[in-house]
Amino acid sequence: MAKRLILLSALLLVACAIYIGLGAEGAWRFLLPYRATKLASMLLVGIGLSVATVLFQTITANRILTPSVMGFDALYVMVLTVLVHVLGGVGYASLPAALLFAMNVAGMTVLGMLLFGLLQKGARGDIMRLVLTGLILGILLRSVTEFLQRMIDPAEFQMVQSVSFARFTQVEPSLLALSALVTLPALALAWGMRNRLDVLGLGDATATGLGENPKSGQAQALVLICILVAASTALVGPMSGGGGSFFGLIVTALAHVITPSERHRILLPSAALTGCIILVGGQTVMERLLDLTTPLTVVIELIGGILFLVLLVKRKRA
């Protein structure tokens, strides 16, 4: 397993080098900081979302769920739409980026905590109820958004559309620093939970018997998930346009194949590396080789959607 992690690391290094070096024309002085910022944001998002998905799948004991079912992305797009609706396109564009970032992170974390409050309520509160509530909430938020979008003018609607997909093209260095400031401590805490997560993966009863309280473990993991997803989404936009982000799904499915282990000390780095390779490699191909302006997330959604169906069908048979 250690060998495979090293291999993944090497692969990621190569992908990063190609991304930085390929098609470099013009002054390095300008190109390098620009590309380095984009690369750093991809790595941050790749690690953040992958780790969040692993945590989410462990506490829900479900391999085909990702945190986006909780309606984070829908909330982001709604906040965006409301802002454009209230302030107008120009007003929105003149908002300080840091303020927007802070609002988004706060909004999404509060949403996550509210959902979590539901989990704690009632003796039989279980994680599946939380997921279902999040799912319904996401649909609700999306219909509110759609309603608002019908009322704003087409030019502004275009603007909302263009930032409703994750893009790594316009990343502000200051936002990147902010996002790192939020993401890195959360990652450190997630890593600190690795052994406990192994035990939580055994199911509530067995985990309790081994002295690991499932409720408190799930609560802590959920806080970290909210923070990680919020920080990435606030940085680059939502990773999904519609139903649920398939990025995390692809990453964890691949990580389970590449490093078939249930141990989080393997699974967490393996998923993080895989996530980064997909983002950096995918972006290189889209941007440099194909010269496409389609956001990478659209492609990821497409591949992820197919993978989702495959996983569903396989589960049915198993």
Add this chain to the structure above:
Amino acid sequence: MIRLSGVSHFIGGAQILHDISLDLPKGGITALIGPNGAGKSTLLSLIARLTPLKQGEITVDTLKIGGCSDRDLARVLAIMAQSTHVSARLRVRELVGFGRYPWHRGRPGPADHALIEAALERFGLLPIADRFLDEISGGQRQRAFVAMAFAQDTDYLLLDEPLNNLDIAGARGLMRLLRDMADRDDKTILIVLHDINYAAAFADRIVALKNGRIAATGAPDQVISDTLLRDVFDTDAKISRIDGRPFVMV
């Protein structure tokens, strides 16, 4: 000693357990029997802190359920829940290894590894130690879970209907291993059994539960009688005795 005093439990307004007080002395096997829905699983999961205790008091040695840390309790009391489904894809050795978790919290030492191998050997799991849990039989899986509880090295062990889905060889094999743990290692075992004959054959004590109340306690040959079957189990099956040991004529 496990001591329950004044334990009651309600689920959605319905009273499941009625003011139960019970002392289980250290050592030996106690079988918890009773008809379906009597409250056996509820009682066991209260002791195991799987269900939060709301009314009454339960202590295991000096530890008070609900008042002590989960960690401390995990070094004194091991449990095997009624459903042992694990969604993670684990090998037998990994599962048994988790039994050491309360002691090393994720950093196993050489002593832990030695104990894990010893548990695998004792429960006859060495030949299948590297197989995945979904590649072995139900009986082997149950044995793997008991081996995990054994590796946990606690004085007390609680099991909820571990014989479910086992054939006669599997069921007897498991009960013998438990008997051996009680005799050789001085474990105190509380086990929910629905087959009275197994309780009669392997338990030192019987606690019979009906409608959330204790209907009888005592040694098997004293407790198991026609009256018990009629009053507690609502059946007119007869008891016969072979060498003094009661058998239910089904």
